Amino acid sequence: MARRAKTTLPEFDKTPDPIRLVQRFLATEISPKFELIEMLDHAIGVHHSGLSDETRSLIEWLAEDGELRLITATTIAQGINFPVSSIFLSTTNWPYGDLGFRN
Numbered sequence: 001m002a003r004r005a006k007t008t009l010p011e012f013d014k015t016p017d018p019i020r021l022v023q024r025f026l027a028t029e030i031s032p033k034f035e036l037i038e039m040l041d042h043a044i045g046v047h048h049s050g051l052s053d054e055t056r057s058l059i060e061w062l063a064e065d066g067e068l069r070l071i072t073a074t075t076i077a078q079g080i081n082f083p084v085s086s087i088f089l090s091t092t093n094w095p096y097g098d099l100g101f102r103n
Contacts, residue, residue, distance in 0.1 A: 002039055002046050002072040009042040009069060018067050019043070022058045029054070043069035 015023075023037045029052075036046055036055075045059040045068045062068050 002044050002070070003035075005044055005070050005072075006039055006042050009044060011041045012043065015041060016067055018062060018065060022062060025058065026055065043067065045071045046073070047071055048074040 012019075019040050023040055026034050026037050026040075039046065040062075045062055047056055047059050051059070059068075059071070063071055
């Protein structure tokens with residue numbers, strides 16, 4: 001979803017300092033080719049368990065400060081309180097068996 005959104009959301013004319021700070025961290029600690037760096041140029045963040053704790057915390061910080069236009073996340077059930085105006089679910093299927101809900 002983040003990759004698709006990147007093709008439609010414009011890049012910043014001037015990247016905000018907090019985003020540039022996170023991009024430098026990611027380039028140094030992970031790789032200059034890390035895909036999230038380019039997504040941040042479009043104000044897109046990702047949040048999932050495959051990211052380091054530090055990276056997830058930095059994405060949360062950017063979201064809390066209103067620096068991101070879009071966040072894609074693997075879960076919204078872990079108590080993360082992002083200041084968002086809309087939530088889109090890619091599926092309503094529950095992958096862990098039947099909990100009594102019906103589509």
